[in-house]
Amino acid sequence: MCGISGYINAARNQDERELTLTVLRMASTLHHRGPDDVGTWVDPVAGVAFGHRRLSILDLSSLGHQPMESACGRYVTTFNGEIYNFRALRQELEGWGHRFRGHSDTEVMLAALSQWGVESAVRRLNGMFAIALWDRETRLLHLVRDRMGEKPLYYGWMGKHFVFASELKAIRTHPQFDRAIDRGAVALFLRHNYIPAPYSIYTGIAKLPAGSIATIAPDPAVAPHVRPYWTVRGAAAQGQSHPFRGTEEEAIETLDDLLRDAVKIRMESDVPLGAFLSGGIDSSTVVALMQAQSSRPVQTFSIGFHEAEYNEAHHAKAVAEHLRTAHTELYVSPAEAMNVIPKLPALYDEPFADASQIPTYLVCELTRRHVTVALSGDAGDELFAGYNQYRWALRFWSHVSEVPSVLRTLLANGVTGLDPESWERGLRLVGPLLPARFRRRGNGHTLHTLAEMARADSPETMYRTIVSHWHDPASLVIGAAEPRTALTDRDQWGDIPDVIQKLMYVDMMMYLPDDILVKVDRASMAVSLEARVPFLDHRLVEFAWQLPVQMKLRQGQGKWILRRVLDRYVPAALLDRPKMGFGVPIDSWLRGPMKEWAETLLEEKRLRDQGFLEPGPIxxxxxxxxxxxxxxxxxxxxxxxxxxxxDHVQNDAPMVAER
Known part of the structure; x- marks a missing residue:
């Protein structure tokens, strides 16, 4: 795992020293992503500079040093990630006459690119990666991101300089950076808790979408050519048109085999390796398959909280004892958890508000004390219908979709015609006549949310209401127009008839790459820990789309088929409990120990002076x-x-508030 950065100076007016110093400053901001080595490569004639920070995982020798040139001399790369099938590719390439100096996956990847060309080679890679590749023959830069978006890659033109990097902090150090904030991106953030690709918090800087290649000519008048080499939409369509035809037992066996191999190839490492273990279905499955293929106890890690409603550590311990792993747990106090909060702006580089970022960082910090690589159980929910909201949405849509849309709109307009506070007062007046669940505070706001859901003309539109934190964020962000996303752009919707599968599809397009994987990448890389996600093996994703929804959701319970696989390794009694989120008590902290901090940030004059957010609703x-x-x-x-x-970026340097 590494941090990459670089740029093209289309004016070609910097000498070797200037190019090297600039890209070295960019790379230095990514020290946490690669503390073991630093490298640069520049071509003053072409105006190209590459920077690299290395976290050594495979081939710890200098033969794995980057940036690296291909044996044929045509390509130069700075590469972040792992190619898990590099041994099989190396063997195939040796059959074509290629010879290798070292044992790194980077050298194998360059040979594959030389042999088959960029797009054909990338389709052969099984891994997580963000690749920058300079083609000396065509004088073109290629940027490539892995299929599901595990590794980040930002890019954009700034005047006559094209920049790219693993994190925005590297781009901010470039002398051409202008720091204009994209107000539309702020609106998206307030709705989703994250900024979905291709947007970033800055105008002119984009995230390369998952499964995409961008080709850049050294000319700012020519827009980057971005195209997909693999898509969730394509995987879903292929799975729908070629469904799994075997029996349930055969499906369970196939899933077991695929998962076992996905875990096995992610255990390849020349440094200590372990796994996160929460005691839930997903992480327990990964750890069980690791232990089944290991000759020694797997190192597993979990954190616990003294507040029972947030603690899963005892469940993780029970699974670890059954599997006989070498388990380490750490109970964290509220003070220790809150101490993470000041680090978050620098850690995430752009606004990010999934509160599980706090425990995720803590478990990564604990894990890094013992190992350099950790396997994670993320993505099981998106692949196998694990989220409770899928079931809630299905029940709601199955009822309201039977009501004519005109009538639904009339009813919704009637509800939203009164503000939530008026509904609250009315409900209090008739409270003694109502069941207890209708006398709770907040029912006025709940009625408004249900009305918006009922007004929806599709499951996707309904789901947008469910996942929104602020339902009209463009009215909260001064001067903002909310850009289109996979939830609002019908051209991006897959042709999927099943409601549950539709929602899983949308989550794979947005929530998984832009929330879950961002959280895991930044939290792990902040402590120089490589996190690997077996569930994101593309073979596994494609197989999951072939399965009927009945093998995922059955009798109101998600992950049916995954549970059957886990039954082979762990007794169901250790896992049979309601799903818990990986959370912290933010609500009580804001009323207590964090109240002064929050009041300072939300102070009305401060908001008005900054000019981004309307103070009244806040x-x-x-x-x-x-x-x-x-x-x-x-x-x-x-x-x-x-x-x-x-606050963090304004203290760092002046900020442009784009209107």
Whole structure:
């Protein structure tokens, strides 16, 4: 795992020393991603500079040093990630006459590119990667990102300089960086807790979408040519047109075999390796398959909280004892968890507000004390219908979709014609006549949310309401227009008839790459830990799309087929419990030990002076939350994370507030 950076100076007016110093400054900001080695490569004639920070995992010798040139001399790369099938590719390439100096996957990747060309070679790679490749023959730069978006890659033109990097902090050090904030991206952030690709927090800087190649000519008048080499949409369509035809037992056996191999090839490492273990279905499956293929106890790690409603450590310990892993757990106090919060703006580089970022960082920090590589159970929910909201959405849509849309709209308009506070007052008046569940605080806001869901003309539109933190963020962000995403752009929707599969598809397009994988990448890389995700093996993703939804969701329970695989290794009694999130008590912290910090960031004059957010709605929610009238932790946390990030970058240097 590494950090990459670089740029093209289309004016070609810098000498070798200037190019080297600039790209070295960029690379130096990524020291946490690669503390073991630093490298640069420049071509003053072409105006190209590559930087690299290395976390040594495979071939710890100098023969793995990057940037690296291909044996044929045509290509130069700076590469972040791992190619898990590099041994099989190396054997095939040796049959074509290639010879190798070292044992790194980077050298094998360059040989594959030389042999088959960029697009053909990339399709052969099984791994997680962000690749920058300079073609000396065509004088073109290629940027490549792995299929599911595990490794980050930002890029864009700044004047006559084209820049790219693993993280925005490297791009911010480039002398041409202008720091204009994209208000539309801020609106997306307030809705989703994250900024979905291809957008970033800065205008003119984009995220390369997962499964894509961008080709850049050294001319700012020519837009980067971005095209997919693999898509979730294509995998879903292929799975729908070629469904699995075997029996349930055969499907379980096939999934077991695929998972076993996905885990096996991700255990390749020349440094100590372990796994995160929460005691849930996904991480327990990964650890069980690791232990089944290991001659020694696998090192596993979990953190616990003293608050019972947030603690899963005892479940993880029980699974670890059954599998006989070498288990390490750490119980964290509220103070220790809150100490992470000041680090978050620098760690994530752009606003990010999934509160599980806090425990994720803590478990990565614990794990890094013992190993350099850790396998993770992420993505099981998206592949096998694990989220509770899928079931809620299915039940709701199955009822409301039977009502004519005109009538639904009329009813929804009637509900939203009264503001939530008026509904609250009315419900209080008739409260003694209502069942207890209708006398709870917040039902006025719940009615508004249900009305918006009922007004939806598709499952995707309904789901957007479910996953939104602020339902009209463009009205909260001054001067913003919310850009289109996979949830709002019908051209991106897959032709998927099943409601559950539709929602899983949308999550694979947005929530998985732009929330879950961002969280895991930044938290692990902040402590120089490589995290690997077996569930994201593309063979496994493609097989999951071939399975009927009945093998994923059955009798109201998700991950049916994955549970059957795990039954072979771990007794169901150790795992039979309601799903828990990986969370922390943000709501009570905001009313208690974090109240002063939050009030400072949300102060009305501060918001007005900054000119990004309307203070009124934020002030109302803050007062309601502090009084205990409502729990607005989600809406407030996303605003606080934007404010904390803004504070961080404004203290770093002046900021342009684009209008």
């Amino acid at each position: 002030k109302r929610k803050w007062e309601e939350h502090c009084s205990g009238s409502y729990n607005w932790k989600g809406q407030l946390w996303v605003v606080l994370m934007f404010q904390a990030w803004l």
